[in-house]
Structure formats: structure tokens, C-alpha cells
Amino acid sequence: MMSQNPNFKHPTLQLLEKCQTLHAIKQVHAHMLTTGLALHTYPxxxxxxxSSAVSIAYALSIFNQIPNPTIFLFNTLISSLVTNGGHNTYSVCSLYNRVLSHQTLKPNSFTFPSLFKAFGSDPWFQHGRALHTHVLKFLGSTHDHFVQASLLNFYAKCGRVGVSRYLFDQIREPDLASWNSILAAYAHSTSTECISSASNGCDSSLSLEAxxxxxxxxxxxxxxxxVSIVALVSACANLGALIQGTWAHSYALRNNLKLNRFVGTALMDMYSRCGCLDLAHQLFDQLNERDALCYNAIIGGFAINGYxxxxxxxxEKMKIEGIVPDDVTFVVTMCACSHAGLVEEGCKVFESMEEVYGIKPKLEHYGCLVDLLGRAGRLKEAEERIQTMPMKPNAILWRSLLGAASVHGNLEMGEVALKNLIQLEPESSGNYVLLSNMYASIDRWDDVNRVRKLMKDHGVNKMPGSSLVEIGVPCMSS
DNA sequence: CTAGGGTTAG
Incomplete structure (x- = not known):
């Protein structure tokens, strides 16, 4: 057998690790077939x-030629699909079902973590719940840290932070990753559990708990x-807790933790959300590794704060440094242009997305564009963009146009926008109010009444009050 | 015996 000596590595496998292309993988595969190496589980x-890193399809085709795959090989393939595949959850499901329907195979503690990772988004929540019962069935009350942490993360990602906490409390001696999992769960806190009247999906008490x-x-x-610091700093950012965020920063420095790009991005985000742009920028300069996300954080910080x-x-600096922008970069950069009234620049940024970087603009990019044109009073262009965009415009776009029409006193455009808005959300009174206010501001009271009648016709009969719900931010002592 | 969990932006 080949794995008697743990330091022994078959030359063919060493070669395999250097393969960058499908062609090279295929050559090694052919060699493995002729030498009989492909008959053994580990190779x-x-x-x-x-091969899954290069081509998922090829990995699947190799797997399908294996006569009696062991649970080890199923686990390897499932985890490769989850980490390299992106959106292969269906293949992952069918592989797991093959394990279940097999007479002798049984999932083990290595099977579940990747599966929970794959199910960690809302459409798969019920699959993950079913899988939880499988954990109990096949492993009993396991104390495996990997399984426990993956379960905890799964529930957190699906908005069930309370369940995550319950699971965390079951872990007798949480290790570093377990702690980091529960910290991240609270820091990102989009709980769907305790629906309070003031809850809009981001509950500050959860960040406080972090x-x-x-x-x-x-x-x-x-x-x-x-990783712990990243979660802590994100929680501070959510709370707008500058003092605690600064403390986290100094904690990292005191304990010789690295200011890597993850920590750096979290800190920049925290400082800029607390209005400390200078600190955010200082940090940006201190980072010795920067990726698109670091740039997005600082560009977004400047954009939001009006710089x-x-x-x-x-x-521009990002482009000079040769860092490739991603789709978020375009959102924050266009937002910056919009706030600074740099319309031409913003349009150029939009056009360059596809022309230079081959990134197809998404709905939010059209949103930025409409906002940009609308603020500048170029309402006709904004409307044309909405009408000709390749996907169905949402209410946000039409509301943006309605707002711009209102600011620039363009009634026809306001009515066009409202008509479309009413089709998308006929029950929302706010849309009518916007238009009605527009008429009122220029003393066209007939039209104000006409809008009110329109509301009545659509069964919307309440003008909303303007009560703002104050969210009580708890007092912290440090 | 080999494999599995935790981190960044809007």
C-alpha cells in the first residue's frame, strides 16, 4: 500500500499538484490509469x-467512472464542489442522495460540514434542517467541533442566531473557530427570529452581544x-461604537495580530461609518496588502461621507496599482460621482464596466446611473436608461426617478415614474405622497386632489404620519 | 491512514 510512510508522496501526485490546466490534469489522469494508480482511493x-479546481465537469466525469466510490471519495468530491463550484448545490444534493440510497455507505462527520456550508443560504434552509436530523441519526449527539461549528454557521447564515447560540452553548470546550463562528454570527446579525416593531433586519442588540x-x-x-477581531470590529461598525472599535484596533496591535486585508477592511469600514475618514485613510496607507475589497471600503467611505x-x-489609484475592480467597486465609485455631481465621470465609469472589465451591469448599477443622471436633472436620459435596460426595473429605480423629478419640478416625468411605481407596489402610500407633495409645492391643488383620488381608487386611503421610530442604543461602559 | 468548520465592501 502506498500510505505506509506518511511523508511519502508518489511522484505522479507531486506532478498532479503542479497542474494548472485541464490539459495537464488529463495527462496525469491518463498516466494514473495506465499505472493502476487510479484504482486507489487516496490518489x-x-x-x-x-481537477475540480480547474473543471468541475471533469471532476464529476472522473467520479462517475469510479466503480465503488468510498465515503472518503464522496466527501472529497462534495467538499471540492462546495469550495470550487460556487453554485453547484444541486450536484451536491444528488451526490449526498447517492450516499443515502447506497446499501453500505453512511455519511460520517467529514460529510456534514461541507453540506452545511452549501446549504447556508435561504433557499436551502429546509434542506439544511433535514440534514440536521441526519446528523442526529448518523452521528448521535456528536462532539465533533467541525460538525458543531458548521451547524452553528448554517443557522446563523439563515438568520437563526438564537439556534446558533443554543448550539454554541452545547459545545463544551469551544475552540478558536467555534468562537469565531459565534462572534461572526452575532456581528452580522440579520436575525429573522425576534421581530420587534423597530426591527429592520439589522438588530443592534445582536451586535452588542458580539x-x-x-x-x-x-x-x-x-x-x-x-478572524475574531474582524467580527468584533464589524459589530462595532454596526453599532457606530467608535470607542469600542478603536479599542479593538489597539487590542490587535497590542497582541501582535496582523493588519491583514480582512482586519484592515473591517477597520476602515468601522472608522468611515463612524465618520473618521482620516483614520480610515491612514489605515489604508498602512496596509501592505490590498485587494479590491480594501479599495471598495475606502472608496465607499469617502463616497458616503461626501468626499x-x-x-x-x-x-484611479486602484487602476494604476493594477487591482481589478469588481462589481461593488462600480457601485461605490458611481455613488461617489453622484454625490459630487460628477455626472460625466460617473457615466464613463458605468460604460467602462462592460467595455473595459467585461462586468455586466446589474440592477444596482443601473440604480446608480439613474441616481446620477436624475440628480443632475438629466431626467429624460434617466428615463431612457430605465426603459432600455436589459432587466426588469424595480421600484427603487422608479422611486429614484420620481424623487429626481420632484426635486427638479418635472411633473410629466414624475407622473411617468409614479405610474410605473404604482404597478410595482400599488399598496404603498409613500409613492403617492411624493407626487402629491410635488404638486403642492407649486400650488397645483387640483392635482393634489387628483392624486388623493387616485389613492382612493387604488384602495390606499391613509396619508402616513411622519413618526420616526427611535431605536434605543444601549449604554456601554468600557 | 487520507477529508471537514471561522474573516473583508453596498
Whole structure:
């Protein structure tokens, strides 16, 4: 057998690790077939792992030629699909079903973590719940940290932070990744559980709990690392808690944690959301590794805080540094142009998306474009963009146009926008109010009454009050 | 015996 000596690596497998292309993988595969290496589980698992990085289809075709795959090979393929495949959840399901329907195969503790990772988004929630019962069936009350952490993350990603907490409390001696999982769960906190009247999906009390959990972690035997800091800082950013965020920053420095791009991005986001653009920018300069996300954070920070020109400078710097912008880069950069009134620049950025970078504009990019043109009073162009865009415009776009029409006193455009808005959300009174206010502002009271009648005709009969719900931010002592 | 969980932006 080939794995008697743990340091032994078959030369063919060494070669396999260097393969960058499908062509090279195929050559090694052919060699493995002729030498009989492809009859053994471990070499096959390496082959699956490396080929899935290049071509999922090829990995699947290799797998389908294996006469009696072991659970080990199923696990290898499932995890490769989850990490390399992106949206292969259907293939992942069918592979897992093959395991279940097999007479002798049984899922083990290595099978579940990748599956929970694959099911960690809303459309797959019910699949993940079913899988949870499989954990109980096949593993009983397991104390496997990997299985427990993957379950915890699954429930958190589907908005069930309470379940995550329950599962975390079941873990006897949480390790670093378990702590980081629960910290991240609270820091990102989009809970669907406790629906309070003021809840809009981002509950600040959950972020606050992340701060308390960090304290608990410090009292435990596990030392926080960079990942822990990222969660802590994100929680502070959500709370707008500058003092605690700054403390987290200094904690990282005191404990010799690295200012990697993850920590850097989280800190920049925190500082800019707290209005400390100078600190965010200082940090940006200190980072010695920067990717598109670092740039997005600082460009977005400048954009939101009204420094459109500085944001654009950084966008240029990014291009000079040779960092390829992603779709978020275009959102934040166009937002910057919009706020600074740099219409031509913003349009150019939009056009360059597809022409230069081959990124198809999404709905939100059209949203930025309409906002950009609308603010500048170029309403006709904005409308044309909405009418000719390749996907169905949503209410946000029409509302943006309605708002712009209102600001620029363009009644015809306002009515066009409203007509479309009413079709998309006929029950929302806010849309009518916008138009009605527009007429009122120029003393066209007949039209105000006409809009009111329109509301009545659509069964919307309440003008909303203007009560803002104050969300009580709890007092923190540090 | 080999494999599996945690981090960044709007």
C-alpha cells in the first residue's frame, strides 16, 4: 500500500499538484490509469481535488467512472464542489442522495460540514434542517467541533442566531473557530427570529452581544486571532461604537495580530461609518496588502461621507496599482460621482464596466446611473436608461426617478415614474405622497386632489404620519 | 491512514 510512510508522496501526485490546466490534469489522469494508480482511493481523491479546481465537469466525469466510490471519495468530491463550484448545490444534493440510497455507505462527520456550508443560504434552509436530523441519526449527539461549528454557521447564515447560540452553548470546550463562528454570527446579525416593531433586519442588540461574547472569549483559554477581531470590529461598525472599535484596533496591535486585508477592511469600514475618514485613510496607507475589497471600503467611505473627488482619486489609484475592480467597486465609485455631481465621470465609469472589465451591469448599477443622471436633472436620459435596460426595473429605480423629478419640478416625468411605481407596489402610500407633495409645492391643488383620488381608487386611503421610530442604543461602559 | 468548520465592501 502506498500510505505506509506518511511523508511519502508518489511522484505522479507531486506532478498532479503542479497542474494548472485541464490539459495537464488529463495527462496525469491518463498516466494514473495506465499505472493502476487510479484504482486507489487516496490518489483518486487527490485527482478529484485538483481537477475540480480547474473543471468541475471533469471532476464529476472522473467520479462517475469510479466503480465503488468510498465515503472518503464522496466527501472529497462534495467538499471540492462546495469550495470550487460556487453554485453547484444541486450536484451536491444528488451526490449526498447517492450516499443515502447506497446499501453500505453512511455519511460520517467529514460529510456534514461541507453540506452545511452549501446549504447556508435561504433557499436551502429546509434542506439544511433535514440534514440536521441526519446528523442526529448518523452521528448521535456528536462532539465533533467541525460538525458543531458548521451547524452553528448554517443557522446563523439563515438568520437563526438564537439556534446558533443554543448550539454554541452545547459545545463544551469551544475552540478558536467555534468562537469565531459565534462572534461572526452575532456581528452580522440579520436575525429573522425576534421581530420587534423597530426591527429592520439589522438588530443592534445582536451586535452588542458580539462585544459581550468577545469578553467571554477573553476569559476562556482561547486567544482571539485576526478572524475574531474582524467580527468584533464589524459589530462595532454596526453599532457606530467608535470607542469600542478603536479599542479593538489597539487590542490587535497590542497582541501582535496582523493588519491583514480582512482586519484592515473591517477597520476602515468601522472608522468611515463612524465618520473618521482620516483614520480610515491612514489605515489604508498602512496596509501592505490590498485587494479590491480594501479599495471598495475606502472608496465607499469617502463616497458616503461626501468626499466624491477623493473617492475618485482612489479609484484611479486602484487602476494604476493594477487591482481589478469588481462589481461593488462600480457601485461605490458611481455613488461617489453622484454625490459630487460628477455626472460625466460617473457615466464613463458605468460604460467602462462592460467595455473595459467585461462586468455586466446589474440592477444596482443601473440604480446608480439613474441616481446620477436624475440628480443632475438629466431626467429624460434617466428615463431612457430605465426603459432600455436589459432587466426588469424595480421600484427603487422608479422611486429614484420620481424623487429626481420632484426635486427638479418635472411633473410629466414624475407622473411617468409614479405610474410605473404604482404597478410595482400599488399598496404603498409613500409613492403617492411624493407626487402629491410635488404638486403642492407649486400650488397645483387640483392635482393634489387628483392624486388623493387616485389613492382612493387604488384602495390606499391613509396619508402616513411622519413618526420616526427611535431605536434605543444601549449604554456601554468600557 | 487520507477529508471537514471561522474573516473583508453596498
Amino acid at each position: 483518486l481523491s487527490r485527482l478529484l481535488l485538483f 462585544l459581550y461574547l468577545f469578553k467571554d472569549m477573553q476569559r476562556s483559554s482561547v486567544r482571539p486571532n485576526e 466624491g473627488h477623493r473617492a475618485l482619486c482612489l479609484y
